[in-house]
Amino acid sequence: MVPTSAQQGPGAAVRIRAQSKRLRQRLARVAEQVAEVEEQCAAIHDAMAAHVGPVVDAGERAARARRFAAVERATARAYRRGVAPPDVAWATLRQG
Numbered sequence: 696m697v698p699t700s701a702q703q704g705p706g707a708a709v710r711i712r713a714q715s716k717r718l719r720q721r722l723a724r725v726a727e728q729v730a731e732v733e734e735q736c737a738a739i740h741d742a743m744a745a746h747v748g749p750v751v752d753a754g755e756r757a758a759r760a761r762r763f764a765a766v767e768r769a770t771a772r773a774y775r776r777g778v779a780p781p782d783v784a785w786a787t788l789r790q791g
Contacts (some may be wrong), residue, residue: 726771733764735765 737760744753770780 716777719777723771723774726774728765728769730764730767733760733767736760737764 737757740757740760744757747753747772773780
């Protein structure tokens, strides 16, 4: 069993909050990086759609990548504010 912050001493709560904030900031940075990759994927799909045409669903893949990037950015903002990501983030991730 993990001891509570009260059992760990007076400075434990401060350390735990600081560690939690650092972890949320790291999660926010990762979410931003994922969003950047998705934007790059969207650009590639757009270029592919321009060259290949409607035979490939590149346009839809680009749109999906942009939606995913937007969700990742919303997730990053939530982590920076110290709150849970919006429900739409989880729903979008489940939908793919």
